[in-house]
Amino acid sequence: MEEVAVAHRNAKSTSDYVALSLLRMMRWGMDLATGYKHDKAVAKGQKDAKDAKSTSSMTEHKWLMRFVFLESVAGVPGMVAGMLRHLHSLRRMKRDNGWIETLLEESYNERMHLLTFLKIAEPGWFMRLMVLGAQGVFFNGFFVCYLLSPRTCHRFVGYLEEEAVITYTRTIQDLDAGKLPMFAKMQAPDIAVKYWNMPEGSRSMRDLLLYIRADESKHREVNHTLGNLDQKNDPNPYASKFEDESRPHPVKDIKYSRPQGWERDEAL
Numbered sequence: 252m253e254e255v256a257v258a259h260r261n262a263k264s265t266s267d268y269v270a271l272s273l274l275r276m277m278r279w280g281m282d283l284a285t286g287y288k289h290d291k292a293v294a295k296g297q298k299d300a301k302d303a304k305s306t307s308s309m310t311e312h313k314w315l316m317r318f319v320f321l322e323s324v325a326g327v328p329g330m331v332a333g334m335l336r337h338l339h340s341l342r343r344m345k346r347d348n349g350w351i352e353t354l355l356e357e358s359y360n361e362r363m364h365l366l367t368f369l370k371i372a373e374p375g376w377f378m379r380l381m382v383l384g385a386q387g388v389f390f391n392g393f394f395v396c397y398l399l400s401p402r403t404c405h406r407f408v409g410y411l412e413e414e415a416v417i418t419y420t421r422t423i424q425d426l427d428a429g430k431l432p433m434f435a436k437m438q439a440p441d442i443a444v445k446y447w448n449m450p451e452g453s454r455s456m457r458d459l460l461l462y463i464r465a466d467e468s469k470h471r472e473v474n475h476t477l478g479n480l481d482q483k484n485d486p487n488p489y490a491s492k493f494e495d496e497s498r499p500h501p502v503k504d505i506k507y508s509r510p511q512g513w514e515r516d517e518a519l
């Protein structure tokens with residue numbers, strides 16, 4: 252989990268560029284909503300450390316609100332994609348090739364991230380309103396986009412998860428740098444200990460952030476991989492058995508991790 256790192260898959264096709272531009276737009280909106288000024292704080296910190304700390308740095312509460320917002324959005328795509336593939340299978344009377352379960356699992360995982368953070372901090376009415384508005388727009392937008400181009404949508408989620416890994420990596424760095432004293436003392440809530448089966452002695456806030464970041468890195472890989480596949484005919488490699496188990500291939504845990512996703516010929 253310590254080895255999970257920030258990564259980026261370069262946009263190659265037009266659909267990749269569309270996904271990346273949409274994501275960048277959303278990221279801008281989200282930074283605004285959660286008062287996230289990391290880049291500004293870093294730039295200021297080089298000139299005037301004290302001023303940067305008082306005006307732009309991220310406090311524990313700001314991080315938590317960012318997590319809550321991020322997770323409330325992140326739980327949507329898997330459910331929408333899973334639902335649409337489910338409906339597709341029903342009306343076309345065709346098998347789904349194992350995608351639905353992985354997609355629903357992802358949205359459940361994101362919801363557990365959200366519920367975990369809610370045990371630590373309660374959002375105020377403004378944040379609740381932002382979440383409400385964001386879901387209204389994002390659910391419908393993602394729904395329509397997934398009907399038009401599921402491949403672009405998986406790429407988009409891949410990019411979204413790249414951002415999630417960045418967010419949690421920065422929090423861990425801030426924590427290690429002693430900037431988040433409240434987190435440094437905090438233990439993971441019970442709900443998290445049960446869900447991740449966190450062993451005794453490894454239940455700190457830092458451990459929790461490592462677990463969550465590892466989940467995000469897996470979502471990143473899964474969605475970039477699904478974005479490389481033939482949406483109609485290919486099986487879900489994460490639900491497949493491989494003849495040659497010794498050859499690296501997509502797996503559910505972080506044994507063979509491939510941040511940019513598996514290309515189609517290696518995934519199948």
Ligand SMILES: [Fe+2]
Nearest residue numbers: 322325361364
């Ligand atoms: Fe998450």
Ligand SMILES: [Fe+2]
Nearest residue numbers: 325412467470
């Ligand atoms: Fe995620």
